[in-house]
Amino acid sequence: MQINLIRFFYAACLILAAASAQAALPIQYWQMENGARVYFVENHDLPLLDVSVEFPAGSGRDDKSRPGLASMTQHLLTHGAGGMTEEEISRRMADVGANLGGSFDQDRAGLRLRTLSSERERSQALGVMAKALQSPDFPAQILEREKTRSIAELKEAMTQPEFVAGRTFNALLYGTHPYALSSMVEPESIAALRREDLVGFYRAHYRADEAVVAVIGDVTPAQAREIVAQLTAVLPRAESGSQPLPAVVMPKGETRKIAHPAKQSHILIGQPGMTRNDPDYFPLYVGNYILGGGGFASRLIEEVRQKRGLVYSVYSYFLPLQQSGPFQIGLQTKREQADEALAVVRKTLRDFIAKGPTEDELKKAKQNIVGGFPLRLDSNMKILDYLTVIGYYRLPLTYLDDFSGKVEKVTVAQIRDAFTRRIQPDNMATVVVGAD
Template identity: 60%
Template sequence: MSLQFIKRIFTSGVFLISANVMLSVTSAHAAVNIQQWQTSVGSEVYFVENHDLPILDISVNFPAGSARDTADKSGLASITRYLMTLGAAGMTDEVIANKFADIGAVLGGSFDTDRAALSLRTLSSERERLQALGLFANILQKPDFPESVLAREKARIISGLEESSTQPESISNKAFMSALYGKHPYSLDESGEIDTVAKIKKEDLQAFYQQFYSAKGAVIAIIGDLTREQAQQVAELVSVGLPTTPAPAPIASVPAKNQAKEQRIAHPASQSHILLGHTGIKRNDPDLFPLYVGNYILGGGGFVSRLTEEVREKRGLVYSVYSYFMPMAEAGPFQIGLQTKKDQAEAALALVHETLEKFLNNGVTEAELKAAKSNIIGGFPMRIDSNKKILDYLNVIGFYKLPLNYLDEYNKKVENVTAAQIKDAFNRRLKHDHFVTVIVGDPKAE
């Protein structure tokens, strides 16, 4: 994409978006003023104007995470996203890196089960901004997927998979997700498998890109030193050349889990790595805040949580213990994890079950609830104290279609959580007798 073409987009007096395409500005009237609209090709845009620093941050999110893989080509999604940055519009990865370095811009990205994203940070001054955005648009719209780079990266990934196959943390995570999700795509490893990665071809990357990197499925998050008009121009620039295929269909629902499963895996490590849990909640679940606040008390609040107090501090049975809900497009996992000496594994696991059972039966105390709310609300300003952090929230709000006032309402929703709501939500959403348990480094399996 030429610099002259980019300049025409940004300076043309005929740069117009019709009223039936452009949505009205919707704002969150408090700490973060989020504006939202749609580009001429159907991409959703979420923008926060901030002139404190001469910086522009942009991230383009696609429904192209590992849940879009198939069992026979697991790893395709992550390779596609990564190789987009290693060759585009005839430029090699070295040329791309040097061009960004010359103007002080930083190309980044992220990848998880639901999403694939590419991001850019650049100075907002015209020269740097236009050059950086031109490069960024080429990477998004004209990936080359060079054969030599694909072969190199497949070898690197396979080497990493071979190494991770010996590590207890990787073994336990893979076994846990497989046991929890069965044949649902959430069970697939984000990096793929050795045999599936080995057979991925350039044509597979091209087909995946065309299907899942469409303009109609893209969510663009922008924050920084731009006016609304400039942000509209940026969003058009990065979206107009994306594939015109339909937006991908939603991920399949996660089947309800109705029976327990336990897997014990031998490993020579001196520690046992234990994971147990249950399918949890979606990102927009109405129980999210009661479960979030309740889990802070159970195992998400570090040294102030019950699991840490009971299992680590009082009995000294573990090196670490935690719990969390991972809300996703469909029901993400609720997970408890711990590491302990092999000869203490059974005692530690039994105490975790006992602590969870008491939590489900008795709920939380008002003192615990008050302390949890204070800590969560007190730490909230640090979650939005930089453009990068706000950009991350824009990505989540846009991709999961959360309310634009999500950040404004966050503390209020935390404050409104009651002990009764926590007990009710936990008992409805977690069936303790249906938990999946994985123990890697289990003496009984050796």
Template identity: 50%
Template sequence: MPNFGTTTFLRAWILALCFIAFVPQVEAGPKIQQWTLDNGVRVYFVETHELPMLQIRAVFDAGASRDPANRAGLARLTSAMLDEGAGDLTADDIASRFEGLGAEFGAGVDRDMATVDLRSLSDSALLDPALDLFSKILSAPSFPAASLERNRAQALVALQKDMQSPGAIADKAFYRELYGDHPYAHDPQGDESSLKAITRDDLQTQYRSYFVGANAWLVIVGDASLRQARKIAERVIGHLPTGQAAVPIPLVSALDAPRQKQVAFPATQTHIILGQPGMRRGDPDYFPLYVGNYILGGGGLVSRLSMEVREKRGLSYSVYSYFLPLRMAGPLVIGLQTKNAQRDQALKLVRQVISDFVAKGPTEEELNAAKKHITGGFPLRLDSNGKIAENLAVIAFYGLPLTYLDDFIPRIEAVTAEQIRNAFRQRVHPDQMVTVIVGGGR
């Protein structure tokens, strides 16, 4: 049985440490060290000693885009089941052991990747058993039948809840309309029929296919030396079978005509999402599109969309835009909520603002303000081991250069208004977007 007095103390200590000011020197960026294990796992390590903690993230090319067509939701369910049992350990065993060590475990998926996380104090008396438990979960999940039924039921309840949310309905419809038969159209949560069809054999097949060395990356950040990190990597993931890397997913096709989908929903507000395939990670136009989008709709209340739609005309409380770069072209998303009676007026204005920005680009004043805000906020993206690990996982999975974090601020500062105009004219097509409207009639 765990010592709950010790556990309470450890948790309090961890929370206290997490609130200590910890801002690395991002002018030079964290030093990233990289190597490959014999089974093919690519390891990325950043050594930091500000806190006596270690953050580990295992990344697999096993996101929702890997779901079979009739098994949508399989990747997420597999991820959710990892800590439901491992070897001879039950879910309660796993939870109580992590609790007793003051360690935290987590797992999740998006459309591209599956991630499995461990956060632990670096004291070997606590770290060693946490690493052993983490390793066991990665190498020998048991996927108990009873746990599958419980997790399936929870997933079905979540789907029912989403059916009552106009925002969730709009988001799912947008991805279906935008990506069609491409794997990115799969809702990571799945659907009712696919979730009911998933079996324990499906989970085991998914795990055996994708949770292998050649399909994995490991990120280690925190209070360890390079020598220790090498041992940790071998310990937690070096024993996985080599296997094979997942086959490349298809390219995303560009839209050749506008599409509109309207879904009736009994509400006084209409939810609108419009967009198109945007950019991939490592895209040559990434920085001009990133800065340009901040000006268009990513900069909150100071963005063009917010100023024109919300501040000047009061047509929406919230209006925004963002690029979500993925392995293949992720979406450009523009979204807003507005009163049903103002729907057409608001949508027309949003399209006008987008078209004007694509045609003319930003002013120098907007560009300078955007650069100042982006570069000024960059240190907050690296102010904890967890955030460094998240950034490192992106660098690892998408094959970005090891200097990516060093280069980020100089690349932002080098963006010109002309580069933004050119990138948006070539890549953003206001007359060929998907539009999804969820809400009541006028």
């Protein structure tokens, strides 16, 4: 009966969310005495609470001698904590219909919770999350099991063309930069991980003074403060903050062709692109929507698929990070068409950089981006995603309110100028997996 009630509440969220997110919600910010930075949106429309706690503990913080350590540390947070076994953690979450998961990328790592906001459910779920964050046990037996599982998954992935392409592409883009460490994970490096490695990494990077906490849902500001205190009170602390990751050095253009029995060639082309706080963010963002990020309305789709029928899909995107994240163009095509498709992509990119978009393309892109923006805020979980980004990268609290206006102000000249300065077609890394 209780499970059915919980499911009813969650189903109601899907119905009510769109009506409750017509505009960006006011973001409250404060910093706890222990240094944790908090971003809170109060929303009593639904009986739900979403919480995220993240740290600068992504793959970019890996030890070069132990690639894969950051990921394994984050993964094991919920596999035994505060004396609770992983079975107990799972059972206590299921008992109140809560969901405790993880977040992990090149910059960030942490935990996320979704729970009902009623006292019993909220208290039990937050209690488990607090133990996972502040007193993970990293059980040796569980570590050995997860190492075996991860090694098997990695070996399987290394046979897949898309994985081989992405791994090689990331290595070409970032060379010796910490963002390349995720491409260096091997079965041997996973096998070498020890429990004391995880404990050391946790103590160094999962610190109260580095914590970014996002909270949205059916609680008051006072309750939110109590929640954050509960989740961060006994986290490790340090006298000084962690050092920022080094700036990315632009690599020399290189093409890597890799033999593979796949029927299609998997192609990636690109370079380091932009940071999350990049002054060219909006011209590059809007320009990329026109180039390859707008689906069937994009230039790449028009030139490579619709005019020539060389691919089913082709895309481009920027992934902004603390340092320059990748600008990537990707496609799959028949092996015998790989060279032709790649030539068309490169020509389309060069033409776009040289001439920029047309006024009509820009107008339609703005309409689509601005018109679709409310859908990015139509659930608490989506807003939580934005709160974590705003918090971690220290974006303005008005970021969501300002977004559409900044998109509307972008001009053709700004797009052309930004792409001309920032994207270098002759200096791109290119990977072709399944080349003839």
